[in-house]
Amino acid sequence: MRSAVVLFPGSNRDHDMVKALHAVTGSLPTVVWHQDATLPDVDLIVLPGGFSYGDYLRCGAIAARSPAMLDVARKAKAGVRVLGVCNGFQILTEAGLLPGALMRNAHLRFVCKQVKLEVVNNSTDFTRAYAKGQVIDCPVAHHDGNYFADAETLARLEGEGRVAFRYALGTNPNGSINDIAGILNKAGNVLGMMPHPENLIEALHGGLDGRGLFESVAQAIAA
Amino acid sequence: MKVRVTITLKAGVLDPQGKAIEGALKGLGFAGVEAARQGKIVDLVLAETDVAKAKAAVADMCEKLLANTVIENYHIDILG
Numbered sequence: 549m550r551s552a553v554v555l556f557p558g559s560n561r562d563h564d565m566v567k568a569l570h571a572v573t574g575s576l577p578t579v580v581w582h583q584d585a586t587l588p589d590v591d592l593i594v595l596p597g598g599f600s601y602g603d604y605l606r607c608g609a610i611a612a613r614s615p616a617m618l619d620v621a622r623k624a625k626a627g628v629r630v631l632g633v634c635n636g637f638q639i640l641t642e643a644g645l646l647p648g649a650l651m652r653n654a655h656l657r658f659v660c661k662q663v664k665l666e667v668v669n670n671s672t673d674f675t676r677a678y679a680k681g682q683v684i685d686c687p688v689a690h691h692d693g694n695y696f697a698d699a700e701t702l703a704r705l706e707g708e709g710r711v712a713f714r715y716a717l718g719t720n721p722n723g724s725i726n727d728i729a730g731i732l733n734k735a736g737n738v739l740g741m742m743p744h745p746e747n748l749i750e751a752l753h754g755g756l757d758g759r760g761l762f763e764s765v766a767q768a769i770a771a
Numbered sequence: 772m773k774v775r776v777t778i779t780l781k782a783g784v785l786d787p788q789g790k791a792i793e794g795a796l797k798g799l800g801f802a803g804v805e806a807a808r809q810g811k812i813v814d815l816v817l818a819e820t821d822v823a824k825a826k827a828a829v830a831d832m833c834e835k836l837l838a839n840t841v842i843e844n845y846h847i848d849i850l851g
Binding site (some may be wrong): 605606609610613641642647648649651652653654655656694696697698723 | 784785787791835836837839841
């Protein structure tokens with residue numbers, strides 16, 4: 549599987565993502581600088597977590613307008629799978645590749661802990677290795693993960709099975725509407741999520757529940 | 772030309788920072804604060820001298836970057 553991780557100034561989970569992709573899929577991703585206007589020809593593009601541009605203006609706002617993101621948008625439209633985690637999710641919404649917005653956590657505090665995620669839809673390229681309704685462990689670490697979308701968008705996301713992950717009952721760490729933790733675009737090839745599956749892939753991490761996401765993508769690409 | 776862009780959260784969008792400001796004002800004893808909403812201001816200096824053209828250009832900037840119109844409104848003032 550050929551993959552690329554886009555590096556923005558202020559990204560800080562890029563190394564974790566590279567290691568997770570390498571560990572689970574067996575191939576090392578290419579790291580692409582955000583000023584590169586053309587990404588290599590890959591099967592999966594990942595936007596890692598961090599604080600691109602210091603969260604200036606809005607989280608992900610400046611990164612979403614970088615040269616690399618124009619090519620990410622082009623490739624996403626052509627069907628290349630794109631995964632955005634944490635700041636990567638914020639960048640995808642700011643770039644218009646996913647609907648809605650990620651706002652300041654409702655309780656205003658940075659949240660860094662392990663949460664429970666419900667796999668709402670397991671018939672996606674990113675979740676097929678999980679069972680439908682399976683509850684998995686996953687860490688979160690963010691200040692702006694409070695997902696918001698207007699009622700019409702929300703109804704569309706729910707109705708079209710585009711909510712991939714939800715915070716399991718009672719564990720919503722940030723006030724996200726409908727407990728939403730991760731959503732897909734209409735075509736199903738772009739996933740954005742606040743939790744960090746790349747940080748739960750080795751026994752030393754305290755669990756392996758994050759591996760399923762990378763296994764799913766690798767399976768989908770091999771299929 | 773100097774132009775001020777004021778960006779505010781849309782009505783109905785939860786503003787936890789505004790809520791915290793509201794709570795702090797009440798804590799300081801300011802009675803009668805019914806609500807506080809926080810926004811941001813971006814001041815621009817443009818080479819453009821035509822007001823209509825400047826407003827159109829800044830509106831384009833707001834749509835493409837300065838505001839996230841999913842959650843925010845923007846208002847453009849020509850300061851001179």
